[in-house]
Amino acid sequence: MKLSCIIPAHNEEGCIRKTVSHLHTILQDARIDFEIRVVNDNSTDRTGEILEDMVKSIPELVAVNNEYPNGFGFAVRKGLETFRGEAVCIYMSDASDNPKDVVNFFRTMELGYDCVFGSRWGDGGQVFDYPWLKRLINRLANYFIAVLFQIKYYDVTNAFKMYRAHVIEGLKPFLSHHFNLTVELPLKAIVRGYNYTILPNSWTNRKAGESKLKIKEMGSRYLFIVLYCLIEKWFSKGDYRKKDNEVCGKIQNKELKR
Template sequence: MKLSVVIPAYNEAESIAETLRALYATLVAEQIDHEIVVTNDNSKDDTLGQLQALSRELPTLRYYTNPGPNGFGYAVRYGLERYQGDCVAVMMADLSDDPADLVRFYRKLLEGYDCVFGSRWGRGGRVVDYPVHKKLLNRVANTLVKTVFRLRYNDCTNAFKLYRRHTMEGLKPFLSPHFNLTLELPLKAIVRGYSYAVLPNSWTNRKYGESKLKIKEMGSRYFFIMLYCLIEKYFSRGDFRKARPGE
């Protein structure tokens, strides 16, 4: 099963090389057939130049420049329309996600699940240098989602997840242009009846640059997606649910 890794990148010139080299080395060492798909989201620094150089070094790297509209969600969606693998993971360009975790996710997906979700906050999960105010808001938001949707899963906003191709196709059309895409994808997968496993994963704060997540701008956008998925859960009469064998 070919693994695709979609990585959005905006002004990540300082971190993109370390991230891609680490990811490539890990997947090659594990003998996983893969491609790395980077969306340069109209970066203002030398991200594009770094990708051009790295493409000569890393044979499984493909990159695009998203002409616009721009934003985290748009950049991820640009990559999700262009990957070629049988399954796809979304990872960050700042090496906050551990490539070794991706290997574990991939092995778990091979057991037959439609998706594998990460959890940084349960047993075995780990966060390094997570900003205190972001942690507080994260736990409040995820507790709300967990309660409203009656889930056991506690980290829906975690971007680091892996989906089979048929699952990703079943989540379309995508609505979110920004970081709320990280909530839209798993909630749609859960509401639409796709099977998923949860594994612990680690998160490490970036060494270079600054976070692109602007909390003040995102509250209403996350709420919109949560409300949309809640309406679908209770009022769509199963129109979007995964088709079962024989249906």
């Protein structure tokens, strides 16, 4: 199974080289068949130049330009339209994600899961230098989503997740233009009956560049997607559901054999 790592990048000249190189080294050492697909989201700094230079020495690196429209969601969607793996993960360009988590998630997906979701706040999760106000809003929003959808997953807004290619096809069309895509993908996957598991992952605040997430601008966009997925859950029940018990049984048997 080949893994595609999609990295959206907008004005990340200060960290994109280190982010890609570190991820590349870890995946190579793990002997995973992979590609790293960086989507340059109309950067006005040297991000594009750096990627062009790196492509010359890293055969697994693919640089894609997202010319218009721009934004985090559009950049990720561009990657989801062009990736070549049987599994795909979204990886942040600011080095906030840990490449070792990518390996762990991939090995878990090999057991047969459709999706592997990251959790930074539960047992085993780690968070470094998370702004206190952002943390408060994050915790309240995620508990609200968990209660609303009656799920035991309390980090839906976490961008670090992995999906099989057929799941991505099954979640289309995408509606989100911005960071709310990180909520649309898992909620649709859950509502539409794809099996998933939750693993701890770590998050470290960026050391270079500027965060692209603007909380004031995103509130209504997140709420729209949450309500959209909730309406689908209420009114489309049975339209997408798979034989979850059969699939989960096969996964449990694989885990027991290990």
